[in-house]
Amino acid sequence: MECLAKWSKGFFLSKTYLYPAMQVLTLSVALFCSFMNFQTWAQNNISWEPASEVAAPSYQNNFPRIAKDADGNPLISWSNNLDLFFTRWNGNGFEEPIKLNSNDHNIAGPGWMGPDIATHGDTIYAVYKQTPEGDTNKHVWCSSSFDGGQNFNLPVRVDFIGHNISRFPTVTTDVEGNPVVGFMKFENDFSEPRWVVVRSDDHGMSFGTDVLASDYSSAMAEACDCCPSTIVSSGNTVVMPYRDNNGNIRDTWVGVSTDGGQSFPNGMDVDEQKWAIATCPSSGPDAVIIGDELYTIFMSGASGSSRVSYSKSSISGMSTSGAIALDANTPTNLISQNYPRIDYHKEAMAMVWYQFSNGKQEVALQFTEDLNQGLNNVQEIVDTDFVNAVDVMLHEGNIWVIWEDEVSGTVKYRRGSYSSSLSSPSLVAEEEELQVIHGKESWLISSGRSQEPIHWQLFNVNAQLLSAGNTSFAKEGQRVEISYDFLPAGMYVLRIQQDKHPTSWKVQRP
Template sequence: MTKHSPYSTVFKTMVIGIVLTLVVSPQSYAQFTPGYVVSVTDGDDSYGNKSPRIAITDQGEVVVFWMRTGNEAFYLSRWDGQGFSSPSQIPFGGLNPNLWSGSLGPNFATGNGHMYVTFEVYGDAIYITHSGDNGLTWDDPVAAFVPPQGRRATIPTVAVDADGQPLVAYVNTNAQEGDAHYGLVRSSDFGASFSAEAWVNEIAAGEEVCECCNGDIAVSPNGDIYVAFRNNDANLRDIWVARSTDGGLSFSEAYDMDETDWVSGVCPSNGPHLLAEDGAVHAAFFSASSSWGSGVYFSSLDPLLGNVSSTLTLPPAQEESSQQNRPRIAGSGDTLGVVWQESYNGSLEIGMSFSTTGISGLGSDQGLLTELSGSQRYPDMLFHDGKFHVVYEDVSSGTVLYQAVHPGLVGMEEEQLSFSIFPNPVRDELNYQMMTQGPIELQIFDALSRSCGAYSGLTGSGTLNLNTLTPGFYHLRVHTENGETSVIRFIKE
């Protein structure tokens, strides 16, 4: 059912300009437009709002998972483009799961028609529950990992591979929460049983991890498994990424992603978030390094060469803000976004940095998604259908809030040619119109500069069929008979 709530209001006006006319040598800058704010439960706080997670099904359906404390419960709701469905409850079989804050667990993932929730019963086991019909029905929970006597397993996270099979990672400690390492188990029967534990951080410096920080799992398009975690090498708590090329059975590579060199004798209860794509693995994380300062940082790994980029500082959305923390990353190709929470005017707000030019554009365009009363915290985000989808806790309403964030380009001081395209964004058919004589050649490239189509001998006006393109940002390159070449960007929805 479609929800209409008092939160369905534009709280911050940011104008987006879509370039509809071809330009020569444009000077342009990225801008994002936060959509209206929606309460997932239409303002009803009886469902709780703890630690929301957002995911996309294989049918392109946006789903939100969250928890209720007190009378503990897990909930799921679906977005239909206008509002959210009534929440459905996910059973956990009479167990008593520990409900931590932020990314510490439980956690949720979906893929290839399957959904999974992983949670812990501290001192007992890491559990997982599975749905094989995109959340309509759920199996009884299964123990994914039972620690041996004298050990504890905590802070689970979950990811799903291309076949819909789950991977579960967690911190494995002794009874005093020392001697901590990161473990991972995987299933080949949709969560009915799990493999023996793989030691994720075995070749990272010091061979011990932060005992109370979450990790994150990302599955790359080629099937490689990446696990990010906060290491603990004699209190040096850098962010590392381990790589598995055998589906998570072993981890033969590990990379220090973090130049901030944060030394802390106190566990920060705060870990990284990953985005894995062909040719790049991106990490966003928090550090309170005395030399770099407390804030949100970003780095990338080239898995082919084994090179790690320099660590990038992401400024807060407002200069006067403090306590920037809890980053999450999403994107596709050159379109990247990072959200976080920061303290502004005495309350927590959700900030975001966004780029359509890859890593180089991050940190140059950031802003607050809202300026609601009270605090908003613990965001999560995905990128789908040409826009970012963000959820977060709202303390004042006691509900989960959702926003879509639309990236775009605004051109300045542009010299126009007599060529135009419409609509932009486009779904299936892109119309073009040329007011001058002479043939032109059109080429389409995706955000990674890969050719997606070429058209020659075009004159006048016509239509390009784009229904085979996946959603995202594209470049339309135009060559005129006079030798002029220029580019216009468009969004495929």
Template structure:
């Protein structure tokens, strides 16, 4: 199909999928990626500049690239690093964070000998150029280390959390229920000289492969993730980092979802002022649904959850808080694929408007759509797998 015709049809698809009566518009903009691109991740820094990272694959090589968006234009893409030994996965994707209009740190995953899910976290920090790769976890067991979330802590430091499988080393299949051999949640404070200043064990039993999320608050940091109890309850937990200490993890809400495996569907957290919010997917009581909850004390206590979708959604949530609004997104199935749902709320939980973007895929290869603050609206990025070659697409919602 002619590329211009395909773009026109894509825009038409988006317009058809939008409710024209709620004052929100969605427009596709030219993406900075090349073909065979996927795994987009968005980040808005303290200057309001939007950064997007993604992966491009050529032959057996993978390239982690990024671009920044200003004056309604994406900058020329730059490559952080490339290799043929990466672990490239639809749910466990690389990222780039930024500060003061410049990239700050990046992460990606490198395979190691030892099993299908044996891989380590590689990080690089930016000081006019990208540093040599280093590992945040400093653990060499051939186990899973991934699902990283990062956020700046200061002009020269950042916080990172990740799932760490060192306790699962040599775990037999019949030992899966032994929580002494469970996946753990760990973290670190790292500076832009690639020095690990502090290391933490945050939770010693968590879900094996749900993405994590972290945000900076006025008090420190707030992290959200899917926990795992000895009764196989896998609800969303939060913990706060204040004055150098992580608080005792606790559930955002007691969904009591009992599931003996990982749903690969983690939470999203964000904060602004004293308001924090967490969005998540759950299958509690046999009913898949998406919900979010608001806190007015930096994530120490959460109000009862607000239901977003109980009509068998796919999940894959994201959430963004501005000074006056909470934006939440998630995927739900359609007859021909999937749609991206976006709802806008006040900081007190009053629904303001909603929007739907059609034409997405429900397949795992489509990954996790991302949203991030762009002025008074949002930037949206997702992987389009409806054609022969996957392509990252970017949209602006205003």
């Protein structure tokens, strides 16, 4: 598989932050079609540790979600249908959970839906919906952390929608580390459900006006009113996957933005199974963006029973493979599948879902160690008996799978390790670009290979502008200094724009 993307990469020497900025290359139709010829792998080369509990049963286990910090450590959120809990990995185990919602906010999180979490380096955003959901005075809120989850700011209101109703918030981040939030919007009688997206341009201190990101299938279409979802982004591309409802045809669609979530002019059916059902199935899709490719995973009952499928789509071409079943190698006594999730890191990809098979509830996994060699269709059972919603995260040879365990009443996790392939080229090529380096008395900006001038701005963690400047480079590799001797010790955000490509860096004043 050829390289699909180039990353501008810099690194802060203390490993406090890492911000990639993807530049998407065009994928030809011929190359896209050739990727449909997936090869079969012999096995999943994962070495697993035993399953363990994330926290005590008193914290319960509804709708767990996993993300990672700047060093790839797992961060987990979940709810007890009243409060939003968060914990982070300390190297030996998960810390005592903390509550993120305000004391006067009860949150929606019954288990099949709930809060969401997203990260950008050590910046973390957690979103939730206040209950009662049908009360127009109860809103979507976003809590932020700029130090890897050690401290969180008070929640900020996201939805300013008058007398409309909001549900199912989901969050991702843009290239500068700002939150981009999707949620379902209704009239005040729960009619006309549609997905909308709202941006923040000040790292979650405030949010703008929502824009429509659904209803592409027909003039009469609406969103499937009780199906949650997950918004995803890469570079300036933001994708809002969702289950559509076009006269009870409930395929999975995506709204696509190429301007960072400011508008969603185009959408496409990435499912194409034409599942006709009169009731809402309460199950939504997940997705990842790799260069110009969008992998979407979803449940459909078009075959007569609930089955998880995925599709592979070209974002620039707005074309798709349609649904590809994941149950080709499963036993014939498979009854149902649901709640699919997906993640990738470099060449590796993992898909997980719940299934009922062999008289047991199971956490099922399909793992591909090297996408350059095609998608692996070998499945593995991570855990069995009384499981529910699941999630997965990959980072540098480590895989983390989490799930609701109904026997213990806890969120459980299982960690595994795998070896990345060294025999084929990476999906993501790296090139030397801007770097921010920690000096003795200043931050140093290195020009890398580009000599284009830069505009930089320095903010505190409350998004207040402290200083700014313009700098030109006379030669490749030249460094310029930004003194921090006037600043108190702490964390700051350095925003740099070069040749219309903005990047943000979390920097430390020692």
